[in-house]
Amino acid sequence: xxxxxxxxxxxxxxxxxxxxxxxxxxxxxxxxxxxxxxxxxxxxxxxxxxxxxxxxxxxxxxxxxxxxxxxxxxxxxxxxxxxxxxxxxxxxxxxxxxxxxxxxxxxxxxxxxxxxxxxxxxxxxxxxxxxxxxxxxxxxxxxxxxxxxxxxxxxxxxxxxxxxxxxxxxxxxxxxxxxxxxxxxxxxxxxxxxxxxxxxxxxxxxxxxxxxxxxxxxxxxxxxxxxxxxxxxxxxxxxxxxxxxxxxxxxxxxxxxxxxxxxxxxxxxxxxxxxxxxxxxxxxxxxxxxxxxxxxxxxxxxxxxxxxxxxxxxxxxxxxxxxxxxxxxxxxxxxxxxxxxxxxxxxxxxxxxxxxxxxxxxxxxxxxxxxxxxxxxxxxxxxxxxxxxxxxxxxxxxxxxxxxxxxxxxxxxxxxxxxxxxxxxxxxxxxxxxxxxxxxxxxxxxxxxxxxxxxxxxxxxxxxxxxxxxxxxxxxxxxxxxxxxxxxxxxxxxxxxxxxx
Ligand code: FAD
Ligand code: MLT
Ligand code: ZN
Numbered sequence: 001x002x003x004x005x006x007x008x009x010x011x012x013x014x015x016x017x018x019x020x021x022x023x024x025x026x027x028x029x030x031x032x033x034x035x036x037x038x039x040x041x042x043x044x045x046x047x048x049x050x051x052x053x054x055x056x057x058x059x060x061x062x063x064x065x066x067x068x069x070x071x072x073x074x075x076x077x078x079x080x081x082x083x084x085x086x087x088x089x090x091x092x093x094x095x096x097x098x099x100x101x102x103x104x105x106x107x108x109x110x111x112x113x114x115x116x117x118x119x120x121x122x123x124x125x126x127x128x129x130x131x132x133x134x135x136x137x138x139x140x141x142x143x144x145x146x147x148x149x150x151x152x153x154x155x156x157x158x159x160x161x162x163x164x165x166x167x168x169x170x171x172x173x174x175x176x177x178x179x180x181x182x183x184x185x186x187x188x189x190x191x192x193x194x195x196x197x198x199x200x201x202x203x204x205x206x207x208x209x210x211x212x213x214x215x216x217x218x219x220x221x222x223x224x225x226x227x228x229x230x231x232x233x234x235x236x237x238x239x240x241x242x243x244x245x246x247x248x249x250x251x252x253x254x255x256x257x258x259x260x261x262x263x264x265x266x267x268x269x270x271x272x273x274x275x276x277x278x279x280x281x282x283x284x285x286x287x288x289x290x291x292x293x294x295x296x297x298x299x300x301x302x303x304x305x306x307x308x309x310x311x312x313x314x315x316x317x318x319x320x321x322x323x324x325x326x327x328x329x330x331x332x333x334x335x336x337x338x339x340x341x342x343x344x345x346x347x348x349x350x351x352x353x354x355x356x357x358x359x360x361x362x363x364x365x366x367x368x369x370x371x372x373x374x375x376x377x378x379x380x381x382x383x384x385x386x387x388x389x390x391x392x393x394x395x396x397x398x399x400x401x402x403x404x405x406x407x408x409x410x411x412x413x414x415x416x417x418x419x420x421x422x423x424x425x426x427x428x429x430x431x432x433x434x435x436x437x438x439x440x441x442x443x444x445x446x447x448x449x450x451x452x453x454x455x456x457x458x459x460x461x462x463x464x465x466x467x468x469x470x471x472x473x474x475x476x477x478x479x480x481x482x483x484x485x486x487x488x489x490x491x492x493x494x495x496x497x498x499x500x501x
């Protein structure tokens with residue numbers, strides 16, 4: 001097992017460097033989209049908002065810019081009003097008024113969404129949940145935590161850790177994303193293989209409907225079979241059916257022992273076989289299985305100046321175990337690595353439970369998105385694919401875009417069949433755009449995959465929804481939307497395809 005690194009064979013400097021701080025084109029100029037028949041905000045509207053909130057929680061003018069641009073710089077709206085409620089009642093008053101005036105709104109959490117769903121397309125009012133950040137209750141016996149939706153994921157994690165619990169969700173954006181944003185996107189992240197998705201962990205929500213009605217769907221129990229579970233409508237609906245204001249989430253006991261293996265693998269078949277071996281040998285303690293290809297790792301190590309403990313391989317995998325007995329878990333993980341190496345599935349690897357080393361390994365994985373962004377404009381795809389075909393789209397797309405792209409790479413939550421496919425270029429490029437879309441979605445659909453494994457549909461994918469959902473299912477989604485938001489003021493132009501398509 002090597003702890004030394006050979007320098008990367010890829011010269012990233014040669015591939016060029018573009019600053020991502022460039023302000024993107026307005027969404028209405030970059031994409032074919034027509035403004036809906038919504039009211040245009042006037043001074044009386046602003047005065048009304050100021051009467052509902054304190055004046056300083058109604059943001060107008062220059063300061064609204066950051067709320068108009070998404071994390072990857074793929075979309076830019078032109079809203080002049082950002083509202084910052086602190087209570088559910090304030091959210092209710094705002095929506096009641098907006099609905100009566102037919103003013104369109106966008107709920108915004110930490111604005112780390114990757115599908116253009118969290119910012120206005122035109123001049124929709126932004127309802128920022130950032131001040132709704134109170135944790136109401138942490139019950140260490142049941143593990144049930146009740147909080148407002150604007151609590152930052154990392155802050156929630158720090159708070160529940162004090163009671164020896166952990167949030168059943170972890171992702172690279174934890175320092176900025178809100179738990180309410182996570183719920184609204186049904187975020188997956190790094191430990192879905194262990195804890196399942198938020199439809200299971202979130203026990204209840206409180207949400208405000210478009211007409212201002214407060215829906216109290218909070219529950220303090222895992223077991224509650226009292227008819228339809230309406231909470232599910234708000235989990236993953238990306239702010240299109242209501243604004244999530246509170247939630248109850250089940251937080252499991254924090255693991256007492258965490259160990260990590262970082263391994264280098266020569267080919268994709270070995271990735272698959274190593275995964276199979278890990279499931280067999282690590283069983284109940286396995287808590288994360290990630291895959292990173294060579295180019296993706298090269299991005300994060302180079303752009304974030306991280307020293308990889310391994311030399312260069314076509315693929316890398318991270319296996320995390322979480323348990324209660326360190327000696328037992330460490331032995332199991334070490335045995336697994338030895339066996340994988342004996343079988344020639346893994347070329348090299350390291351096992352560690354030292355926090356600094358584990359942090360470095362996770363950083364190499366979690367900072368790939370940020371690294372790509374530092375290098376230019378990134379077309380990002382987040383697809384579920386059968387494991388037997390998981391990686392083949394990466395070389396196929398690489399060949400398809402040729403020299404037009406700086407990098408085509410793949411990484412992701414292989415343990416959950418979720419590939420993050422990325423196409424990097426200097427700046428938004430229509431030629432590449434037309435080469436990768438709808439190609440990626442057609443390809444995914446042919447393999448019965450999902451066009452969104454975890455990031456959602458947002459602004460970028462409504463027209464591709466049919467690749468993963470039947471006409472009947474989309475029709476029912478539309479009926480629910482009409483029932484719950486008849487004026488379509490909640491996050492318009494997102495999730496559902498326009499009616500005339
Ligand atoms: P936002 O981006 O603000 O909003 C996302 C959507 O939810 C929008 O449609 C918005 O309107 C809606 N929304 C937000 N809050 C509310 C609310 N209270 N009520 C109703 N609607 C609301 N995602 C994953 O699933 N797994 C990952 O591993 C992962 N890793 C990431 C790593 C990085 C570095 C980045 C930048 C993003 C990553 N993401 C990942 C995507 C993103 O972090 C998640 O989608 C996250 O859940 C969004 O939370 P947010 O608070 O930033 O929401
Ligand atoms: C991740 O797993 O890193 C994210 O979902 C973000 C990305 O797709 O890059
Ligand atoms: Zn992810």
